[in-house]
Amino acid sequence: MTGPSRGRARHRSVERASSSRRPLRSLWAATAVVAGAVTVALVATGGTYALWNSSVKPTAVTVGSGTAGLSVGAVKALDTSALGPGGATAGTFTATNTGSVDLAMRVSAGTTTASASALPGELTVRLAAVARAADCVVGVGGYSARPAAFDTGSGYFTLPAGVTVTGCVVVTLDSDVPATLQNQTSSIGLVLTGTQVAP
Numbered sequence: 001m002t003g004p005s006r007g008r009a010r011h012r013s014v015e016r017a018s019s020s021r022r023p024l025r026s027l028w029a030a031t032a033v034v035a036g037a038v039t040v041a042l043v044a045t046g047g048t049y050a051l052w053n054s055s056v057k058p059t060a061v062t063v064g065s066g067t068a069g070l071s072v073g074a075v076k077a078l079d080t081s082a083l084g085p086g087g088a089t090a091g092t093f094t095a096t097n098t099g100s101v102d103l104a105m106r107v108s109a110g111t112t113t114a115s116a117s118a119l120p121g122e123l124t125v126r127l128a129a130v131a132r133a134a135d136c137v138v139g140v141g142g143y144s145a146r147p148a149a150f151d152t153g154s155g156y157f158t159l160p161a162g163v164t165v166t167g168c169v170v171v172t173l174d175s176d177v178p179a180t181l182q183n184q185t186s187s188i189g190l191v192l193t194g195t196q197v198a199p
Contacts, residue, residue: 069098070159070194075169076133086175088138092130095192096164103159103194107143107167108151110189119186120147122177126170127190129157136168144170147188159194 078091097103107127112120127150128142143152159165171188 066101066161066196067099068101068103068194068196070103070192071096071098072192077136078169078171083171083173085173085177088170088172090136090138090140090168090170092133092136093167093169094164095159095167097159097161097194100161102161102197104155104197105157105159106152106154106193106195107156108191108193109148110191112147112186112188114184114186116181116184118178119181119184120188122174122181123147123186123188124172124174125150125188125190126172127152128168128170130166130168133166136166136170138170138172140168140170142168142170147186150190154195158197 073094073096075091075093079089083089095105114120123146124144125147126140126142126144128136128140130136130140143156145151157165169190
């Protein structure tokens with residue numbers, strides 16, 4: 001005598017994840033640096049299916065991914081050749097989303113160098129998006145921090161596909177800067193990172 005037949009269950013889950021980071025070119029100005037980088041996070045998920053006592057073909061899943069690209073222009077008009085205590089100077093750059101997906105933008109500290117190690121600690125960097133270069137003035141608002149601590153966090157602004165934004169960078173020297181730091185120079189690095197916005 002044989003017992004009742006028992007079906008066997010089979011379960012399969014398909015999941016794929018990929019991430020690529022593609023650094024772009026570094027752009028150096030007299031006293032400021034803007035580097036472009038792009039981070040692309042694409043997650044493709046297949047299907048889950050079960051077979052009970054029979055053979056069933058799963059439905060095919062097709063996954064398409066967009067492209068992400070970021071182009072950053074050089075900083076213009078940033079002149080700190082005669083930046084005195086309490087003084088500030090402003091310059092602009094452009095960032096273009098050359099891909100087919102929207103990007104959540106983050107601007108963070110890059111490599112900063114100085115002829116005197118104490119100088120970056122006397123500088124404040126401020127960043128804002130402006131409608132046109134003429135709107136970039138030393139009194140513009142925006143995110144600000146010391147060069148080494150600069151980080152707007154993810155999603156500071158969204159850059160739609162095919163759109164160019166004008167960024168305004170303002171560098172301010174502390175009013176109480178020590179006299180020992182006169183005639184010194186510094187190169188400030190910022191990194192732009194764009195992460196694909198989930199649809």
